[in-house]
Amino acid sequence: MLAFVLRRLVQSLLVMFFVALLAFSMFRFLGDPIAQMVGQDTSLQERERLRVELGLNDPVPVQFARYVAGVLKGEFGISYRIGRPVDELIAERLPATLELSFVAALFALLAGIPMGVYTGLYPDRWLSKVLLSLSLMGIALPTFLIGILLILIFGVNLGLLPTFGRGEVVHIGFWSTGFLTISGLKSLIMPAITLGMFQLALIMRLVRSEMLEVLRTDFIKFARARGLSNRAVYFGHALKNTLVPVITITGLQIGSIIAFAIITESVFQWPGMGLLFIQAIQFVDIPVMSTYLILIAFFFVVINLTVDLLYYAVDPRLRVHGGAGGK
Amino acid sequence: MNGMENNVAAPVADTAPALLEVRSLRVEFPTRRGTLVAVDDVSFSLRAGEILGVVGESGAGKSMTGTAIIGLLEPPGRIAGGEILLEGRRIDNLDYERMRRIRGKEIGAIFQDPLTSLNPLYTVGRQLVETIRTHLTMTEAQARRHALDMLKEVGIPAAEERIDHYPHQFSGGMRQRVVIALALCAGPKLVIADEPTTALDVSIQAQIITLLKRLCRDHGTAVMLVTHDMGVIAEAADRVAVMYAGRLVEIGPAQAVIRDAHHPYTRGLMGSIPTIGRDVERLEQIDGSMPRLDAIPPGCAFNPRCRQRFGRCEREKPSLIGQGDRAVACWLHEQGEGAS
Structure with a gap:
């Protein structure tokens, strides 16, 4: 190990x-x-x-x-554009991007998994069909369009949510958080939905197809023959067996969420790393760009490592080597 | 229903009330090209503690009958006629939730492939405890003790340790023992064993059959043993029912049927078993193959392959005709003359 x-x-x-x-x-x-x-x-x-x-x-x-x-040596260079150390710049922007990505991923998982389970269990109900059609839209619509539509409806027409920025933030040590103020939370809603929409649709469709697959297996039939309740069969036995592919995809997608926050951050003028990177490209700010890319690579690597470790937690067949007899 | 065939009840020799009674069961699968009849007018009964072997080729409807009894036919398959009674109560028309409480508690099931019957992500102990606590009022600790007893009873060595192992750490035969423990753990009166040995090595098959026989005798559990292996029937079954193309063609005490089969199809099945000590050039075989469900010939479904067919076989479907504790669906036996 x-x-x-x-x-x-x-x-x-x-x-x-x-x-x-x-x-x-x-x-x-x-x-x-x-x-x-x-x-x-x-x-x-x-x-x-x-x-x-x-x-x-x-x-x-x-x-x-x-x-x-x-x-x-821990020196990432000085930004050509701003003239300050790159690590300082990134550290300032990192919390904004991570908080946005975290909320977007949470939204995608918390909505995507139940929707996937529902559409997998009841493929013939009308709600399943509606959800599936909507998920196609979630996959097909470009992120910036969803963002702009949301801004138009909830920001401009209804005036419910702020259209740009992070709102008020609270500084805790080096970390700045928008979770603790009302305006910070309100500002999070639209960017998080925009960023998470594609992942939500993807996770939902993945969970659905895995559920359909698992529900056909012998051990589900045997679980029914043992008289287990539907809840135990669906959630205890079926859902858990769909988790390995879901974890894989979710892991990869969280990396993408962080990396592709660039577009959402541009649409909502979210003061995160993505916006910093876009500005750096326009200015050929090599130290900022290099450091950003290395950081993104670092996130991917950490997430993939976590995913591999999660496999071990979920699937005992990987955990135990050998054992007695058997195929 | 085809009225004229319903007057024949399965023969029950004893006066003991039947544990399970299947009357004129019909299972249909609606498809785009018409309705397929997978089980057609099947009637039989099972007494408490009895082992009934159900034999036939693949697709003869034997597994389908078992699946219909536990109420787990996969849609669009459905019970289109007949009744299933457990201790005199009808169970074929119960809703899902009420049938669920019968499954595992009163009717256990054993499936063909022990390698895929267990959930790979949970320990066998957890799967046992879960089943026990679904049906019996027990605390976690009591259920675990009961699970341990079950594992010991089905002959899992070092059960105290093995109870916390995952299915992949068991061999095929051991896994089938676990599956048997799972089927029996809530004390059902009837177990439906669908090809329980087919996926196992020959040497393991005998062990599993012996185990199943012993457990059912000890617990007084009746078994509906679905198999295509006449050897298993000879070894384990008290009575045997032979199915062909969705219909029951012969039923009777296992030894009697094996020794002196009445239906030409059953005789063909017996002829195809190799016997040690009997010196034959080559085994008898039945010409042709069983018809597909969408191409069952009119009259007796077996007639195109039967060497003794005559005019009536091609026109009229024979029903089971009882003769003491035996019954056969064949026009050759209509007036009860002996086998020709």
């Missing part, structure tokens, strides 16, 4: 290293950061001096090595 975790950790570091390498080599094609940093009338000599200062004239591998060495 420990060996497994350690092996996965080493793999994870490798993954992150290659993500950084890839990101770094791509940034060369984004344009010249100096052009964004200086005014029209800066002389060529001045530009050249700045370029040498930032090390932009060195070959890419050298720049990359310098960046990695910095990262290993």
Whole structure:
């Protein structure tokens, strides 16, 4: 078990290293950061001096090595655009993105699993058909459109919810949270729904098809033959057997939620990392972009590791090796 | 219903009241191309503690009969006619919830494949305790003790340790023992065992049959033993019912039927069993194969394969005709003349 975790950790570091390498080599094609940093009338000599200062004239591998060495020391560089250390910038924005992603994922799970179970158990009821049609829309509609529609209806026409920003936040140590104020919570609703809608539809459809699959198995038939109540059969036996694929997909999707929060954050002007990243791209702010991508890779890696460990918790066949006899 | 056939009740030799009585059971599957009749006018009864073997080829309707009795036919399959009585009470028309309380408590079930009958995510102990507590008023601790006793009784070695193991840690034979424990743990009066040994190694099959026989004798449980294996019938059954294309063609005491089968189909089945010590060039076999449910011939369903058929067989469906404790659905035996 420990060996497994350690092996996965080493793999994870490798993954992150290659993500950084890839990101770094791509940034060369984004344009010249100096052009964004200086005014029209800066002389060529001045530009050249700045370029040498930032090390932009060195070959890419050298720049990359310098960046990695910095990262290993905990220095992520200085933002070209804002002129402050990148880790500070990200730390400021991280809570906003994580809170949004967390609420969106929670929304997708808490609504998606029951809806999936319902549509799996009663495929012929009209509510199931309505839910399935709606879920198709959730998958097909682009995120920004859902966001804009929500803003139009609940923000502009009904005036119920704020249309942008995080509302008031409370600072607890380095963390800033919107969970503790009314305006913070109200601001969360629309972005979270927008961000979670696709995942909700996906999880619902996944749970549904897994339920249909599991309900056909012999052990469900045998559970019925043992006279267990419907509740025990559906939730104790069927639902638990659908969990392994659901955990897999949910894990991957949580990574995507964090990574794709960019669009939702842009629509709602949510002050998170995604917005920071978009602005960084426009400015060719290489340190910010690299650090953001490494961080996202880090999240994916951590989530996948968690997913693998959850398998062990759910499925005893992975947990116990050998045992007595049997296939 | 086809009125003229209903006057024949299954023969009951004793005066003991029947534990299970199936009367003119008909199971249908509506499909796009018409209704398939999977079980057609089947009547038989089972006394307390008796082992009734039900034999026939795949698709003869034997499993379907068992499934209908426990009320778990998969839609669109449905009971289209007849009655099922358990201790004189009709159970074929109960709602799901009332039938659920009978399943496991009064009628246990054992399925064919022990590898897939158990939920892989729960320990066998948990599955036993869950079943016991569904039907009997017991605390968790009492139920666990009872579960442990059951595991010991079905011959699981080191049951104290094994009770907390998961199904995948048991071998096929051991898993079938667990399934038997699950079927018997709430003390049912009847167990429907659907091909309980088919998925097992030959050497394990005998053990499981012996175990099933012993347990049912000890608990006074009746068994409806569905199988296609005549060897299992000879070994375990008190009486045997032979099914063909959804209908019961012969029923009677196992030894008598094996020794002297009346129906040509049963005789064909017996002829296809290899016997040690009897020196034959090749085993007899029945020509052709059982018709599909959508192509059952008129008259006796067996007539196209029967070597003794005559005109009437192609026109009229024979019903079970009783003769003492035996009955056979064959025109050859209409007036009760002996087997030709």
